[in-house]
Amino acid sequence: MAKKITAYSLLFSAFMIIQLVFLRLGNKAGLGLLPDAIAENVYYAIQIFVILGFAVFALVKRLSADVCVRIVSLCSVIVLAYCALMMIFVPSDSFMSLFMTATGSVHLGFVGGFVYLKMAQAAHGGVKVAICLSFGCSVAILLQYVLQLKWTVTPLLAILTVASAVCLALYAFGKSAPEEDSARGAGGRIHVKTIVLTSLVAAALLLFPSFFNGYIHHLQIASGYTEFNVYTWPRLMMIPAYLLFGFLGTVKRGKFLPVAALCAAIVALLNSVLGWSGVGYLVNMCLFYVSIAASVAYYDLSFWKIAMRTRHPEIWASFGRILDSACVLIAGVVHISALPAAAVVSVDIALLALTIVLMALNGDFNFPAPDPAPREESASDPFDVIGARYGFTQSESRVFRELVLTEDKQTAIAENLSIKIRTVQANVTSIYRKTGASTRSGLVQIYHDTVFEKE
Numbered sequence: 039m040a041k042k043i044t045a046y047s048l049l050f051s052a053f054m055i056i057q058l059v060f061l062r063l064g065n066k067a068g069l070g071l072l073p074d075a076i077a078e079n080v081y082y083a084i085q086i087f088v089i090l091g092f093a094v095f096a097l098v099k100r101l102s103a104d105v106c107v108r109i110v111s112l113c114s115v116i117v118l119a120y121c122a123l124m125m126i127f128v129p130s131d132s133f134m135s136l137f138m139t140a141t142g143s144v145h146l147g148f149v150g151g152f153v154y155l156k157m158a159q160a161a162h163g164g165v166k167v168a169i170c171l172s173f174g175c176s177v178a179i180l181l182q183y184v185l186q187l188k189w190t191v192t193p194l195l196a197i198l199t200v201a202s203a204v205c206l207a208l209y210a211f212g213k214s215a216p217e218e219d220s221a222r223g224a225g226g227r228i229h230v231k232t233i234v235l236t237s238l239v240a241a242a243l244l245l246f247p248s249f250f251n252g253y254i255h256h257l258q259i260a261s262g263y264t265e266f267n268v269y270t271w272p273r274l275m276m277i278p279a280y281l282l283f284g285f286l287g288t289v290k291r292g293k294f295l296p297v298a299a300l301c302a303a304i305v306a307l308l309n310s311v312l313g314w315s316g317v318g319y320l321v322n323m324c325l326f327y328v329s330i331a332a333s334v335a336y337y338d339l340s341f342w343k344i345a346m347r348t349r350h351p352e353i354w355a356s357f358g359r360i361l362d363s364a365c366v367l368i369a370g371v372v373h374i375s376a377l378p379a380a381a382v383v384s385v386d387i388a389l390l391a392l393t394i395v396l397m398a399l400n401g402d403f404n405f406p407a408p409d410p411a412p413r414e415e416s417a418s419d420p421f422d423v424i425g426a427r428y429g430f431t432q433s434e435s436r437v438f439r440e441l442v443l444t445e446d447k448q449t450a451i452a453e454n455l456s457i458k459i460r461t462v463q464a465n466v467t468s469i470y471r472k473t474g475a476s477t478r479s480g481l482v483q484i485y486h487d488t489v490f491e492k493e
Contacts, residue, residue: 042165046157050174052205053153056122058182059199060142062269063125067139069259070131078259080136082370084143085363091147092356098148099155099352111152111210118145119203126196149206151356156209157338158345158355164480167342168292171335172284176277187269228347233354235400236344239296240337240361242393246303247329248369249382250322272323279331287339291474295336296402300393302332307386337361346476420488427488428472433457437465441478442485 064084068077099107121142128134161167185195254268279302286295306329308322337358345355374382397403421442425435440451448466452459475481 042160042163043169046160046165046167046170047173048205049153049209050157050170051177052174052202052209053149054174054178055181056118056199056202056206057146057150058178059186059195060118060122060125060146062182062186063122063130063135064139064143066130067125067135068130071133071136074259078255079370080139081255082367084139085366087140087143088147088150089360089363091144091149092151092360093147094144095148095151095356096350096352099151100350107152108210111149112207114145114148114152115203115206115210118142118149119199121145122199122203123196126192126199150359151352152210153206154338154342154356154359155345155352158342158351161339161342162346162476164475164477164483166288168284168287168295168335168339171287171338172280175280175331175334179273179276179280183269183271183274187273228344232344232400233348235396236337236340237357237361239393239396239400239402240333240340240358241365242389242396243299243303243329243333243336244362244365245369245389246306246386247326247333248365249374249377249386250306250326251366252369252374254323254326268323268326270323272320273327275324275327276331279328280335283332283335287335292339292343293402295339296397296400299332299336300397302329303393304390305329307383307390334358334362420485423488424484428469430469430472431465433461434465434469434472437462438469438481441466441469441481 061084065081068080071077072080095111098110102110121138124138125135125142128138157167157170160170181198185191185198258268283295283298286292286298306325308325341354341356341358345351345357348354374385377385421435421439424430424438430438436455437451440446440454444451444454446454448462449459452462455462469481470476473481473484475484
């Protein structure tokens with residue numbers, strides 16, 4: 039399991055590195071060439087192209103064979119890396135920078151769709167993707183800050199971009215992991231209600247910092263990224279935030295993550311009332327980045343968890359990221375940053391109340407009961423150890439043994455154990471719920487991990 043976590047952490051960090059480098063350069067495209075009012079809209083145009091890239095990936099994935107998807111993904115990685123490299127060395131006040139920004143944004147969305155689907159497949163296979171997300175984001179933010187924002191070491195930044203592209207290319211054409219081959223496995227189809235509520239909660243959390251995001255973007259364009267610049271040291275606050283939310287994503291199968299994200303959003307309400315200079319501005323920036331990390335962690339982990347239980351995982355795996363860009367566009371279209379502070383506070387409070395209601399309907403406040411006192415574990419049989427650890431009933435233990443030691447379907451297991459198929463189905467559902475696994479391969483991994491512990 040440690041090897042899988044390392045592999046998917048590397049994959050996600052490579053994507054986040056190239057994404058952060060590209061978006062930082064893209065947001066400045068046209069600055070000095072276009073009037074400020076138009077240059078400000080480049081940021082919103084990027085969101086449209088990124089959404090388009092995600093949509094193209096979903097279409098290609100849906101209509102093409104796996105080998106075709108891999109080939110197109112590989113080509114998209116190459117184009118994205120080329121655009122990022124060109125933008126590193128081409129001045130932002132040039133038409134070439136604008137062209138590379140538009141082209142690269144579409145391919146950024148396409149590559150993002152590929153990576154997000156792999157992360158959803160990993161989550162479906164029992165990999166602790168919350169650790170992968172926290173590690174990947176933290177590494178990317180730190181490297182970007184050091185090489186692009188603090189020291190502006192252009193050659194090293196180019197090398198980092200190429201290395202990230204090579205890593206993504208290897209994953210695009212590498213051998214599929216077992217958990218990726220178990221798409222739409224056990225666990226049952228997700229209910230539409232859960233998808234809708236998760237989407238609404240994610241959108242509400244993303245809209246909380248939209249006022250500050252739009253306002254500071256306007257100010258930094260107007261000042262030429264001098265007096266106002268979001269890419270300063272408060273951005274590093276995202277690292278401890280991602281590490282915290284990554285940890286929460288592994289506790290009780292992420293049950294506390296929604297509440298933690300809600301708390302971060304509540305604190306971010308101060309964005310609309312703190313000052314825009316001195317200490318108030320720095321505190322504002324720190325709160326802004328913590329709320330961004332909370333929103334990203336919530337929608338990534340939530341949609342990765344449910345994507346493979348839908349009919350179109352290629353869409354839902356990256357739907358949180360699509361919502362992110364969509365909310366930025368909505369905030370830009372309605373000019374929420376132009377509203378007075380009192381109006382923004384009112385809107386945020388209404389959003390807060392709506393989010394609490396949506397989370398309650400989604401069961402996010404139904405916290406798990408304390409774990410019962412552990413039973414005495416057998417010193418010899420791993421199945422006894424697992425049964426005691428997860429509180430299996432005698433019937434569940436027998437079914438678990440069959441699931442691990444055989445490849446029989448549930449009907450065959452029912453015949454082998456001389457029990458009804460409904461009993462097997464109920465036991466399987468309970469086993470997945472108690473262990474936190476979502477596939478049969480995940481149960482096998484639990485067994486092997488237990489054997490390893492005893493050795």
